[in-house]
Amino acid sequence: xxxxxxxxxxxxxxxxxxxxxxxxxxxxxxxxxxxxxxxxxxxxxxxxxxxxxxxxxxxxxxxxxxxxxxxxxxxxxxxxxxxxxxxxxxxxxxxxxxxxxxxxxxxxxxxxxxxxxxxxxxxxxxxxxxxxxxxxxxxxxxxxxxxxxxxxxxxxxxxxxxxxxxxxxxxxxxxxxxxxxxxxxxxxxxxxxxxxxxxxxxxxxxxxxxxxxxxxxxxxxxxxxxxxxxxxxxxxxxxxxxxxxxxxxxxxxxxxxxxxxxxxxxxxxxxxxxxxxxxxxxxxxxxxxxxxxxxxxxxxxxxxxxxxxxxxxxxxxxxxxx
Amino acid sequence: xxxxxxxxxxxxxxxxxxxxxxxxxxxxxxxxxxxxxxxxxxxxxxxxxxxxxxxxxxxxxxxxxxxxxxxxxxxxxxxxxxxxxxxxxxxxxxxxxxxxxxxxxxxxxxxxxxxxxxxxxxxxxxxxxxxxxxxxxxxxxxxxxxxxxxxxxxxxxxxxxxxxxxxxxxxxxxxxxxxxxxxxxxxxxxxxxxxxxxxxxxxxxxxxxxxxxxxxxxxxxxxxxxxxxxxxxxxxxxxxxxxxxxxxxxxxxxxxxxxxxxxxxxxxxxxxxxxxxxxxxxxxxxxxxxxxxxxxxxxxxxxxxxxxxxxxxxxxxxxxxxxxxxxxxxxxxxxxxxxxxxxxxxxxxxxxxxxxxxxxxxxxxxxxxxxxxxxxxxxxxxxxxxxxxxxxxxxxxxxxxxxxxxxxxxxxxxxxxxxxxxxxxxxxxxxxxxxxxxxxxxxxxxxxxxxxxxxxxxxxxxxxxxxxxxxxxxxxxxxxxxxxxxxxxxxxxxxxxxxxxxxxxxx
Numbered sequence: 001x002x003x004x005x006x007x008x009x010x011x012x013x014x015x016x017x018x019x020x021x022x023x024x025x026x027x028x029x030x031x032x033x034x035x036x037x038x039x040x041x042x043x044x045x046x047x048x049x050x051x052x053x054x055x056x057x058x059x060x061x062x063x064x065x066x067x068x069x070x071x072x073x074x075x076x077x078x079x080x081x082x083x084x085x086x087x088x089x090x091x092x093x094x095x096x097x098x099x100x101x102x103x104x105x106x107x108x109x110x111x112x113x114x115x116x117x118x119x120x121x122x123x124x125x126x127x128x129x130x131x132x133x134x135x136x137x138x139x140x141x142x143x144x145x146x147x148x149x150x151x152x153x154x155x156x157x158x159x160x161x162x163x164x165x166x167x168x169x170x171x172x173x174x175x176x177x178x179x180x181x182x183x184x185x186x187x188x189x190x191x192x193x194x195x196x197x198x199x200x201x202x203x204x205x206x207x208x209x210x211x212x213x214x215x216x217x218x219x220x221x222x223x224x225x226x227x228x229x230x231x232x233x234x235x236x237x238x239x240x241x242x243x244x245x246x247x248x249x250x251x252x253x254x255x256x257x258x259x260x261x262x263x264x265x266x267x268x269x270x271x272x273x274x275x276x277x278x279x280x281x282x283x284x285x286x287x288x289x290x291x292x293x294x295x296x297x298x299x300x301x302x303x304x305x306x307x308x309x310x311x312x313x314x315x316x317x318x319x320x321x322x
Numbered sequence: 323x324x325x326x327x328x329x330x331x332x333x334x335x336x337x338x339x340x341x342x343x344x345x346x347x348x349x350x351x352x353x354x355x356x357x358x359x360x361x362x363x364x365x366x367x368x369x370x371x372x373x374x375x376x377x378x379x380x381x382x383x384x385x386x387x388x389x390x391x392x393x394x395x396x397x398x399x400x401x402x403x404x405x406x407x408x409x410x411x412x413x414x415x416x417x418x419x420x421x422x423x424x425x426x427x428x429x430x431x432x433x434x435x436x437x438x439x440x441x442x443x444x445x446x447x448x449x450x451x452x453x454x455x456x457x458x459x460x461x462x463x464x465x466x467x468x469x470x471x472x473x474x475x476x477x478x479x480x481x482x483x484x485x486x487x488x489x490x491x492x493x494x495x496x497x498x499x500x501x502x503x504x505x506x507x508x509x510x511x512x513x514x515x516x517x518x519x520x521x522x523x524x525x526x527x528x529x530x531x532x533x534x535x536x537x538x539x540x541x542x543x544x545x546x547x548x549x550x551x552x553x554x555x556x557x558x559x560x561x562x563x564x565x566x567x568x569x570x571x572x573x574x575x576x577x578x579x580x581x582x583x584x585x586x587x588x589x590x591x592x593x594x595x596x597x598x599x600x601x602x603x604x605x606x607x608x609x610x611x612x613x614x615x616x617x618x619x620x621x622x623x624x625x626x627x628x629x630x631x632x633x634x635x636x637x638x639x640x641x642x643x644x645x646x647x648x649x650x651x652x653x654x655x656x657x658x659x660x661x662x663x664x665x666x667x668x669x670x671x672x673x674x675x676x677x678x679x680x681x682x683x684x685x686x687x688x689x690x691x692x693x694x695x696x697x698x699x700x701x702x703x704x705x706x707x708x709x710x711x712x713x714x715x716x717x718x719x720x721x722x723x724x725x726x727x728x729x730x731x732x733x734x735x736x737x738x739x740x741x742x743x744x745x746x747x748x749x750x751x752x753x754x755x756x757x758x759x760x761x762x763x764x765x766x767x768x769x770x771x772x773x774x775x776x777x778x779x780x781x782x783x784x785x786x787x788x789x790x791x792x793x794x795x796x797x798x799x800x801x802x803x804x805x806x807x808x809x810x811x812x813x814x815x816x817x818x819x820x821x822x823x824x825x826x827x828x829x
Contacts, residue, residue: 004820004824004827005814005815005820007827008815008819008820008823009815011826013815013823013827015813015814015815015816015819016656016819017653017812017813017816018813018814018815021810021811021812021813022813118702121704122704127755188764189761210822210824210825212825276826277822277825277826280826281826
């Protein structure tokens, strides 16, 4: 047991306790949390800062406003209905089109308008929010993911998670929905996580649960070695979230839209640790390297190139020797 | 800087906590473990009578310290009466007096009696004087012939006493004994006769009266004993069986032939004795002893609170122990539970139901509640009405379960009512959301985790030593706080993480 702990420490694996005590509690000020816990809020500051996000069609704040849903939906044939303060991808409803009066979910199942409104009222009552607090429902642009992911995801939208520490992207993975995860990009629910080489944007190993996989279980296509397009834009977008929120240790979730390119979906002030399993590498050496930096307030471009230089896969073995 | 600050804070708390603890333990002799033998009885004598117009004088014998018991605290409740206590021969007597009063009167004497175990024997080197037994005429002759008969059959004082008692208590007494006892041979009469015969034979003897201390009793009958002076010490004899030695639970009240209480100037005297066992611990004697010497420290102690409040704190003070355990289970082991402190609350409920039934009842309630909650899912209710419905159903289930177990004669059902139902409702709600969102497996995992945490918390919190330590030494909570604070900066791996990241350690 102690041997495993020693090995993990040598590999630089970050545990929950250390993440909380030495990173989130130290670098993320409590007062900044609302910026990222509420997605409507995040979206507003991102738009103000000129960062790309999926377009917001409308926000429902009170049960009375649910009836205004009709008007919003008239102009948009497809959309995503989400809780503003949801967690773990729960409560997200994606409508891909309609058939007469019915709405078609991405899985192909049809919903009536009443069912849609019921879902909205569930969101308002706090069913999907942390701690069950009353929430807002947001209706936004449905992301049409980039064709690069078509072969390696099952329904749902794959998203790219980048951990940004003090403005430097340190580790990244793409989360691919599977049949098991019911189209959701949540690793706990069975989605596949594939590490991405920061230097090149090419996928590395992939894990399903704790097992290493090389092919997508539903499509049978190879997951590793896929080049993520517009990788530099993605890294830059992620790095900018440091200035946007002031959070030192933040997980940035980005989707790659077919038409609009990388869009920020949400930010997370307590990003999960599974990214280490997907990358088969620990976070600690990279975080420590950045902590030792003298000049932290570099420009965004400098930070991105620093990350590409130091955290590229062929460089990582060098760091770990330090 | 931060870390140093925390370290010093924890050190300070530990030093204060341990310092107070050691001071109380070493200097004040506060017991470290619960003392099983330290029972305390509250005894009470109630004297009732009717007063005429004449001055009243009531005297009552009072119990006294013996090898087995000490009297801790005495109280006399008597409105308007003058009260006086004195020692006469081997007895203590209280006498109440009042010049003028009418109607029914109630006087109370109450005392706290604590069991002690003095090994020292009660020795008196000077043989007591023998009173004149006052036998006359035919009685004198009967007594003399009886004594002569027994003396011929016995070797020493012990066998003499045994033989004489046997003769007197014989269901078919011989001629001499039945003459001396008279027609109605009551037990006090037998003892009285025995005392007189022993005096006649030159053996110092006296009768002893008292009560057997029971857990809870009203109108306790007096018990009578004989004390015979032999080999420079008083020996107890059971007048009926003739056996020696005094039972452990016997509290000596007074000695001699006089009645327990006497009354002058009134009518219809009645005396009722009652006892109540209270399991206050030996700690009281320590507190009482030290209060006089060092009043400040003990002025603010838990023992000053009313008994019922103390009982509440007995439970409340173990909650921090459960909380610390939960910190360990969650942050160091990595066990997942529903809600942060829900397992502690469930553990508190287990105190009432006992562990085995507690787990069964909890599981049944959660399972039934879950199935109803999952059914309600189909009705698409709003959150608050849905929670309220689950709460109502939970209470109905509790009622049903109570009635069912009661009818089956299990007797455990009633205590299910002590489960915190709101907590149960929230658990059901969280579990069903977990079930829907993440899957049954995770929901079960967390439910089992909660149950394990609750069980462990129960086992720790109900340990007698733990309960005793935190109640007698509440300052230990400061040490607990220090530990918790230090654990707040624990940044090592959780036990369950070792398994989660195992893949990475093999590289």
